[in-house]
Amino acid sequence: MLPSKSLRWITCFLFLLCVVPAHAHVGSPDVYAEGDAGPYKLFVVIRPPLVIPGVAEIEVRSNTPGVDGITITPMLLTGEASKHPPVADAMTKPSKDSQFFTGHLWIMATGSWQVRFVANGSQGQGVLSIPVPATANGTRKMQSSMGLMLAALGIILVLGMVGIVGAAARDAQLAPGQSAPPTNRRRAYVAMTVAFVILVAGVILGGKWWNADAANYASYIYKPLQMNATVQPDDVLDLKMVDPGWVHARKLDDFVPDHNHIMHLYAIRWPGMDVVYHLHPDQVGTGDFHLTLPSMTAGTYKLYADVVHANGFPETLVTSITVPYIHGRDLTGDDAEGTAAAVKWNGEGTETKTSYNLPDGYNMIWKRPATLTAKTPEDFTFTLVDAQGEPPKDMQLYMGMVGHAAFVKTDGTVFAHIHPSGTVSMAAMMMAQSQNGSGASDMKDMPGMDMSGSAQAIPNTVSFPYGFPTSGNYRIFVQMKHGIAVETATFDAQVE
Numbered sequence: 001m002l003p004s005k006s007l008r009w010i011t012c013f014l015f016l017l018c019v020v021p022a023h024a025h026v027g028s029p030d031v032y033a034e035g036d037a038g039p040y041k042l043f044v045v046i047r048p049p050l051v052i053p054g055v056a057e058i059e060v061r062s063n064t065p066g067v068d069g070i071t072i073t074p075m076l077l078t079g080e081a082s083k084h085p086p087v088a089d090a091m092t093k094p095s096k097d098s099q100f101f102t103g104h105l106w107i108m109a110t111g112s113w114q115v116r117f118v119a120n121g122s123q124g125q126g127v128l129s130i131p132v133p134a135t136a137n138g139t140r141k142m143q144s145s146m147g148l149m150l151a152a153l154g155i156i157l158v159l160g161m162v163g164i165v166g167a168a169a170r171d172a173q174l175a176p177g178q179s180a181p182p183t184n185r186r187r188a189y190v191a192m193t194v195a196f197v198i199l200v201a202g203v204i205l206g207g208k209w210w211n212a213d214a215a216n217y218a219s220y221i222y223k224p225l226q227m228n229a230t231v232q233p234d235d236v237l238d239l240k241m242v243d244p245g246w247v248h249a250r251k252l253d254d255f256v257p258d259h260n261h262i263m264h265l266y267a268i269r270w271p272g273m274d275v276v277y278h279l280h281p282d283q284v285g286t287g288d289f290h291l292t293l294p295s296m297t298a299g300t301y302k303l304y305a306d307v308v309h310a311n312g313f314p315e316t317l318v319t320s321i322t323v324p325y326i327h328g329r330d331l332t333g334d335d336a337e338g339t340a341a342a343v344k345w346n347g348e349g350t351e352t353k354t355s356y357n358l359p360d361g362y363n364m365i366w367k368r369p370a371t372l373t374a375k376t377p378e379d380f381t382f383t384l385v386d387a388q389g390e391p392p393k394d395m396q397l398y399m400g401m402v403g404h405a406a407f408v409k410t411d412g413t414v415f416a417h418i419h420p421s422g423t424v425s426m427a428a429m430m431m432a433q434s435q436n437g438s439g440a441s442d443m444k445d446m447p448g449m450d451m452s453g454s455a456q457a458i459p460n461t462v463s464f465p466y467g468f469p470t471s472g473n474y475r476i477f478v479q480m481k482h483g484i485a486v487e488t489a490t491f492d493a494q495v496e
């Protein structure tokens, strides 16, 4: 028997061969979020583990001074288990910075999780819960050098064992210095042959066990919902979901509204990324959505559809569709459209612009940092001003929030729909806060949310906590509303 410690190491090693990331959003697995733990405003980064079970890395910066300590607890977002949190872990301060905390937590199973942060400090205690969807997302191939080394070690082990058995059969009963008689030699050959056959059988059975275990793990690897798009008569876009088979718990009829809509659909003309629509198809059946298309310029559009399951697990479905010029309906309600120059990375163009000229003379201004680095948490801050450079007097909330943003990599590998509270789906965020006992379960209690209840005017500046997942070129679509106009500005970013 192996001691339990080495067993644990071997188990860890087996799991290390399998990698995670991504779920909601596309190619952007890390969670960036901003929220209030009582009196303290926290900027939270959660990097989900590369494997399940695995360790999530967590960073918190308090923007309010006076926090002495923060504890973290992982729990499921919904269901009975969410009511019985395990013992909390204390975060540590890795640097002299007294308001920066780090920690890590084991995430034991695939699913819709949350991390509960409890902050203690000079202003008392506050609680903030941040949802984390955790999925295993693939299997990492063993490096061939590692495979060769393990194979060589395995062969040495088998031959060594055969040698030991042979020596034992031949020499065990001899006095020191005495040479083995022929009967002993024969017995040794028989014993070695038997040992070899048994060991080879063991290796073959072990391989079968390994494959069965790998197949079992593969069934947990996240397989995103798929979507087929067709345009039907009268310019009706039909989106049909297809479940490629994943965990049994996934359903196609349990979607919950996320900031007013069951589905948020971004249609981006590709590859120029010069036309974008933010639309809201209606659910007409199980896994079936319809949308009467607005007028659209001809072209191929990448479609990114965000939905949230009843347990708070978000998914982004991706497909594309090619349409001729469509003379469709006018944009109404929460629908919005934006146009920009096509992406062009030749040292000119929009890639370093800090101000975007909107069609009605308004401007969106980005407080652009000098450099942008992948995996670095950042507040992306945008301000809307009128033609005179003044704050608009008729600022409105757009779907309950000061702004919405989509970060899209120009090679199509990253799509993230972000809000002032961060990358987390609003529906999941509200589920998490409703269990805190803090009462902050309404959108109006979250950053950049509905403030219509208070006398405070709607600000003309919005910030989105986010970090680019990888280096490369990105286009950012930012939307804010004034009067009845939804303004869609476009910025480009080169990320190191």
Ligand SMILES: [Cu+2]
Binding pocket: 259, 264, 404, 405, 417, 418, 419
């Ligand atoms: Cu949004």
